[in-house]
Amino acid sequence: MKKNVPTALAGLAVAAAWSTCSAQSAVTLYGIVDEGVTYTNNQNGHSVWQMQSGVASASRWGLRGSEDLGGGNKAVFVLENGFDPSxxxxxxxxxxxxxxxxxxISMPYGTVTMGRQYDEVVEMLARIDASLQWGIYFAHAGDVDNTSGSVRINNSIKYASPKLYGVTFGGLYSFGGQPGSLSRQSTSSAGLSYTVGPLYLATAYLYMKNPYQAGFDSTAPKNLIYSAYVPAASSWRVIGAGGLYAAGAITVGAEYTTTRFANGLNNADVSFDNYEANVGWFVRPDVLLGAAFVYTHGKLDATGAKPNYRAVDLNADYLFSKRTDVYLSGAYLKAGGAASRAALTYIPTASTTPTQIAVRVALRHRF
Structure with missing residues (x-):
């Protein structure tokens, strides 16, 4: 019996050490599956019924982890995959x-991360944007300003500050990775937010050189509103600001962004200004209603053309539980000015007319 005591003690020591490591380290598997049916009144001249994934939330799975390094420091990582369940x-x-x-590394005085990440426009402004709250159909003109996070930044190093008196700030720089050129295909971004009680205010900036290669994988964006201007652009600049106010069951948001593609058409700039107002209302704990209006005004310096777009978006969400819900979304886009065709974000093909309507019913599950 005595001979087994050291063995038992050793076993207890190993178990205790394992338990301590487990308490100090954690890895979480998480994800979202969003699948539903969408009706569009006009895609290239025809009405379309189609299965679509990832509208209210992009379907994904990921691994998130941390390890306690002591002294308030932690090693952190995220690996997140996007997929189409259809x-x-x-x-x-x-x-x-x-x-x-x-x-x-997460430290008491901030977090520094390296890899493929979101820029500060996404980090600071997305929570105000209706597209994050209710779906990608609500994005600004095909997500021309990246407030919906369509573009991630490769080869980037990023700093995020802790919150101090309600203020947080962050910055990102991406190395272009081009031999003989430090700045070609590089990206820089900065953002600032302030939270006090129910009020959230934020501003952010993004500047990317050679965006066609650096941000769009040498593939023109699918949305015709700005796809023609990305391949030739020498840079892509976004500046934005907005705020969100929560009053009980109701939230109200407003946002402004300005986007410029330098040398986007005939060696001249192309710009888009976006104005958004949105409101969300928890009618009861399991029913959320949302609405947004977005106005986009464009200008092509080479020709003087001024396209504009008006979008009205509605959403109703019923929560079966904290993890599962069903939603009904409707989006309407009207082109005007120099624009003759409407193209809702994430709808595969533009309308042949100045208007396009999409209606969707879908199921979403988080795990």
Whole structure:
């Protein structure tokens, strides 16, 4: 019996050490599956019924982890995959971890991460944007300003501050990775937010050189509103600001962004200004209603043309539980000025007329 005591004690020591490590380290598997049916009144002249995934939330799975290093420091990582449950295909142009892939250190005075990440426009402004709250159909003109996070930043190093008196700030720089040129295909971004009680205010900036290669994988964006201007652009600049106020069951948001593609058409700039107002209302704990209006005004310096777009978006969400809900979305876009065709974000093909309407019913589950 005595001979077994050291063995038992050793076993207890190993178990205790394992338990301590488990308490100090954690890895979480998480994800969202969003699948439903969408009706569009006009895609290239025809009405269309189609299965679509990832509208209210992009379908994804990921791994998130941390390890306690002591002294308030932690190693952190995220690996996040995007996929299409309609077909099982990978999203984000076939990347395994195309949504996010980074590793870093979290410290009492801030967090530094490296990898494929979101810029500060997404970090600071997305929570105000209706597209994050209710779906990608609500994005500004095909997500021309990246407030919906369509573009992630490769080869980036990023700093996020702790909150101090309600203020947080962050910055990102991406190395272009081009031999002989430090700045070609590089990206820089900065953002600032302030939270006090029910009020959230934020501003952010993004500047990307050679965006066609650096941000769009040498593939023109699918939305015709700005797809023609990305391949020739020498830079892509976004500046935005907005605020969100929560009053009990009701939230009200407003946002402004300005986007410029330098040398986007005939060696001249192309710009888009976006104005958004949105409101959300929890009618009861399991029913959320949302509405948004977005006005986009464009200008082509080379020709003087001024396209504009008006969008009205509605959403109703019923929560079966904290993890499962069903939603009904409707989006209406009207082109005006120099624009003759409407093109809702994430609808595969533009309308042949100045208007396009999409209605969707879908199921979403989080795990």
């Amino acid at each position: 077909t099982g295909n990978l999203g984000n142009n076939g990347r395994l971890f195309g949504r996010q892939a980074y590793v870093g």
